[in-house]
Amino acid sequence: MQTPTVLHDQFSSSEAQDARERESAREILAWSQVDIRLVTDTGAIEKDWRRLEAMNRNSLHQGYDWCRAWGQALGRRQIAIEGRIGERSAFILPLEIVPKAGIRVAAFPGDHYNNLNTGLFDPALGQPDAQMVQTISRAISRALRPVADLMVLDCVPLVWRGGQHPLAGLATIENQNHSFQLPLFANFDATIEQLNFKTRRKKFRAQTRKLEAIGGYDHFVPETPDEKHALLDTFFRQKSERLKLFGLPDVFEASEIRNFFHRLLDAPTNGTDSPLVLHSIRLKGEHAGHIAAIAGLSRKGDHVICQFSSIDETICPEASPGELLFWTMIEQSCHKGAAIFDFGVGDQLYKRSWCTQETVLHDLLVPVTLKGRVAKPLLTLSTRMKAAIKGNPRLYAFAQKLRSKAHAG
Known part of the structure; x- marks a missing residue:
């Protein structure tokens, strides 16, 4: 790393x-x-x-x-x-x-x-x-x-x-x-080369095979208001359970904070710019509809910031769905002309594994x-x-x- x-x-x-x-x-x-x-x-x-x-x-x-x-x-x-x-x-x-x-x-x-x-x-x-x-x-x-x-x-x-x-x-x-950032290039391979290209590519393929073995997955970005707000509520449940597992307080528990993020979902967008867009890994096959990972991204100009993320490891945790979601979002951000993928404040191992700048x-x-x-x-x-x-x-x-x-x- x-x-x-x-x-x-x-x-x-x-x-x-x-x-x-x-x-x-x-x-x-x-x-x-x-x-x-x-x-x-x-x-x-x-x-x-x-x-x-x-x-x-x-x-x-x-x-x-x-x-x-x-x-x-x-x-x-x-x-x-x-x-x-x-x-x-x-x-x-x-x-x-x-x-x-x-x-x-x-x-x-x-x-x-x-x-x-x-x-x-x-x-x-x-x-x-x-x-x-x-x-x-x-x-x-x-x-x-x-x-x-x-x-x-x-x-x-x-x-x-x-x-x-x-x-x-x-x-x-x-x-x-x-705060921690990954510089982005129009060529996604060039972006990943900053992070040891061969190792990252090999890991991505292994993650994909593991999920394909249980029916596959898709990169789900909700489009309708009902889908957006339902997925955000799923995030709140996932995050609460994850924090509880580690004995930590839920920083999203207060109704006012949840209301804030729901309001951001309804705020107007301008082209690729948006206060908040939700991304997720959604399973197919026998576990169809199960949400394995969620992240909320904001974008202004060429700057993308990850506001939050969560994972559900009850099904195929060895596939590391959170890592897979970041791979997918970073690749999409490269193709859409972003120059910075910002993981935000706080020193965590997964951020250091992705970021070259602090x-x-x-x-x-x-x-x-x-x-x-x-x-x-x-x-x-x-x-x-x-x-x-x-x-x-x-x-x-x-x-x-x-x-x-x-x-x-």
Whole structure:
């Protein structure tokens, strides 16, 4: 199994998108001209929001439909910090206010169900120097003062798609989690060659033969609303049973979280772009209709992110249906012009077996009030402790045992 290369910047934008964004960036927007304000009616900036979310470097997790689905499902009011130059929106930071330990935290909607966050920035914005970064920080703090004590932008790559994040100077601490990606090529064989082509191909053929021996399978992608929502409910059952098997809490158990993902299924698509599409391995023959593996993919531009996955090993577990599903989805993504297959945050063996790149993420903390200034070092210490535990196999195993016992109790 290869070890992913740890990089802060491993992917550039697609050539066509690069050309469009370079064209729009010929006129450099100066940060000194940006007027930063608090927006309490996010519907009023939908047009600007959708224009900025289309930019290649901006994460799909700050997309309008993603944030709206989250807010509606959890009943949370959303706001935004917007930077404008005249009539033009230069950047938008979608936020929600979440109370934590007695302080009001302004954070990206989506919580830890987001895999990578950037905010939304016009590519024409120049890169601010250190002094300007502090000026921006103070302006954001002033704008948020009526509603928040601390702004926490988590899981932000300081460099992404060939460019440095405009607010990289506000990076407070490295997040305890990294994210993992596989670069894609139009030629699927060239993509798999990054992962030891002969071994992977041999494994795929063996998996296929094992399933063919019990009647075969198909790659099932539901098309009707009823099929989509039924398959998502199957995922929730599968995941719950799998987590219970390992004594871990079900992070999808809450009805609000399930509602969020059901809403994403109903969100509009744009060509190949979609907030959520379900894929599965469905058995044929004597086990016809049995769903052996499920995954949910999101796509924006040439960036595909796996949001979740599950397996059911009650039938032919030796065929590794989860591995087979990833093979199938990655092959399809190559053929459909994607450049990145993103396995998201969290260090797991199956991700390392597929990925050649590892992206370092940071948290950006901006105190707004005295409470926020007191809370900032405490949150930083908490992140360091989590990172230390995850970096020590023995400590992490012990922490997982305690977590299992607490959940069982």
